[in-house]
Amino acid sequence: MIGERIKRARTAAGLSMQALGDIVGISANMVKKYEHNQSMPSSGVLLKLAAALSVRSEYFFRPAQVTLGEVEYxxxxxxxxxxxxxxxxxxxDQAERWLALKNVWPNFPISDFDYHPDIPVVSSLAAVEQVAAKVRSDWQLGMNPLPDLIDLLESKGILVIVSNVPQADKFDGLQAKISGQPIVVVSTHWPGCRQRFTLAHELGHLILHxxxxDSVDEEMACNRFASAFLLPDIGLYQHLG
Structure with missing residues (x-):
């Protein structure tokens, strides 16, 4: 358990075994032994590891609760x-904190995702816009711009995680599942418009899956879904007068 925690925190910090060992004052081989549970760090070393990895010392003793499944970058x-x-x-790490809250919070606000629109096979990009319109109708969203997409998705059972990891321009989003619960990941470094489009795009993947x-490209379809979902043509015409 401790070994997996050390490895995860080291990975999140972007440190090699050698780099972490240099900071703490131990060898890279000892770090490897800790991570493979072949040796147990002393309390003093644990405190140094916690400081080097910017975590609290009790972090290393929390039981592992979360496994990401169906990860799509x-x-x-x-x-x-x-x-x-x-x-x-x-x-x-963020999902574990969310799960801990869910386990102790009565009537937790994020329920299970259980939306499966009754629609035929989507055979064109134009038909994707009709799917977006149906989702808006089923969820009673009207035709105006959506004020808070994170709250909306979480109210429908999709956990949204905002990551603060640097180099955010290197990826365009992540979708995965935790015990069947879909999660969508965006970056805190992105502008709001990019976050919103990515959230709507990932919703498209969930809905259109x-x-x-076979003739319809999934990425193009999800882009089309996101555009139509965020601002339908009718809403755009009304907005522009």
């Missing part, structure tokens, strides 16, 4: 594997 070709590991570690004809 909207990454760019230049996204290094090290960055993706940092993002995933940050997401798991298994509904697209």
């Amino acid at each position: 909207r990454k760019k070709a230049s996204a290094p594997a090290k960055l993706l590991k940092k993002i995933e570690s940050d997401v798991i 298994g509904l697209l004809d």
Whole structure:
């Protein structure tokens, strides 16, 4: 348990075993032994590890509760594997805190995601806009711009995590599941308009999964869904007068 925690915190901090060892004053091989639970750090070393990794010492003793499943990155070709590991570690840590709240909070505001629109196979990008319109109608959203997309998605059972990991320009979003609960990840470094579009795009992936004809490109379809969902044509015409 402690070994996995050390590894996750080190990955989230973007440190190699050697770099962490240099900060703490131990060898990289000893860090490796700690991470593989082949050796137990002393209380003094644990305090140094906590300081080096910017976590509280009790972090190392929390039981692992979260496993990310069905992870899908909207990454760019230049996204290094090290960055993706940092993002995933940050997401798991935030998800564990969310799960801890869920377990002790009666009537937790994020329910299970259970929306499956009754629509035929989507065979064109134009039809994607009709799907977006149906979602708006089913959720009684009207045609005006949506004021708070994070609150909306979480009210429908989609957990939104905002990651503060640097180099945010290297990836375009992440979607995964925790015990069947969908989560969507955006970056705190992005401007609001990019966060909103990414959230709507990832919603498109959830809604359109298994509904697209083989001739329809999924990424293009989700972009079309996001645009239509955020501001339908009718709403745009009304907005512009």
